[in-house]
Amino acid sequence: AQKITQTQPGMFVQEKEAVTLDCTYDTSDQSYGLFWYKQPSSGEMIFLIYQGSYDEQNATEGRYSLNFQKARKSANLVISASQLGDSAMYFCAMRGVYDKVIFGPGTSLSVIP
Amino acid sequence: DGGITQSPKYLFRKEGQNVTLSCEQNLNHDAMYWYRQDPGQGLRLIYYSQIVNDFQKGDIAEGYSVSREKKESFPLTVTSAQKNPTAFYLCASSVNRDYSNQPQHFGDGTRLSIL
Numbered sequence: 001a002q003k004i005t006q007t008q009p010g011m012f013v014q015e016k017e018a019v020t021l022d023c024t025y026d027t028s029d030q031s032y033g034l035f036w037y038k039q040p041s042s043g044e045m046i047f048l049i050y051q052g053s054y055d056e057q058n059a060t061e062g063r064y065s066l067n068f069q070k071a072r073k074s075a076n077l078v079i080s081a082s083q084l085g086d087s088a089m090y091f092c093a094m095r096g097v098y099d100k101v102i103f104g105p106g107t108s109l110s111v112i113p
Numbered sequence: 114d115g116g117i118t119q120s121p122k123y124l125f126r127k128e129g130q131n132v133t134l135s136c137e138q139n140l141n142h143d144a145m146y147w148y149r150q151d152p153g154q155g156l157r158l159i160y161y162s163q164i165v166n167d168f169q170k171g172d173i174a175e176g177y178s179v180s181r182e183k184k185e186s187f188p189l190t191v192t193s194a195q196k197n198p199t200a201f202y203l204c205a206s207s208v209n210r211d212y213s214n215q216p217q218h219f220g221d222g223t224r225l226s227i228l
Binding site for chain 1: 155156161163205207209221222
């Protein structure tokens with residue numbers, strides 16, 4: 001069975017500092033994709049970054065990067081130079097074969113001025 | 114603009130009543146999904162569909178039903194068998210597995226409450 005674990009229910013970071021949000025996953029699929037989404041208090045889901053299981057390089061999108069360690073089944077999100085607008089819930093998600101997509105429980109990030 | 118439309122935004126259910134949440138997309142996506150989100154929690158998969166006239170149960174399908182008669186539409190019915198339906202419901206869609214690096218697109222959600 002597929003499973004996503006996010007062990008940090010809540011995180012605080014000082015503005016302009018970097019922060020790492022943890023994500024570990026479990027799957028028996030050989031081919032899968034990993035996604036990170038941001039959910040502000042308004043409830044919308046905002047796609048941040050994607051990493052494929054066969055990608056050899058870590059994905060980067062602006063201030064977001066993904067620290068992908070396949071052997072450890074981890075896909076941590078790194079946000080550099082945190083901004084006040086980064087305060088939100090962050091969800092790690094995995095897409096396996098047959099298009100099933102599951103989400104982790106999320107991490108609440110608060111950026112402190 | 115292409116996107117996903119969920120309606121209604123707020124819905125109230127009486128005891129013993131079935132209610133249906135609408136989800137329509139004009140993105141020409143093959144796959145569609147329904148998730149339930151409880152306060153402060155993650156998204157739990159209820160049902161998903163890869164193609165028209167086919168769908169699979171997710172992790173919490175009990176008390177829910179779906180249909181996929183058209184590519185654009187994936188309505189979710191919350192039946193009276195679902196004893197704790199109060200939650201935020203999100204519908205999503207994505208292209209098929211041939212483009213597995215493409216993210217899901219989400220609707221704005223429906224908040225369901227018990228009267």
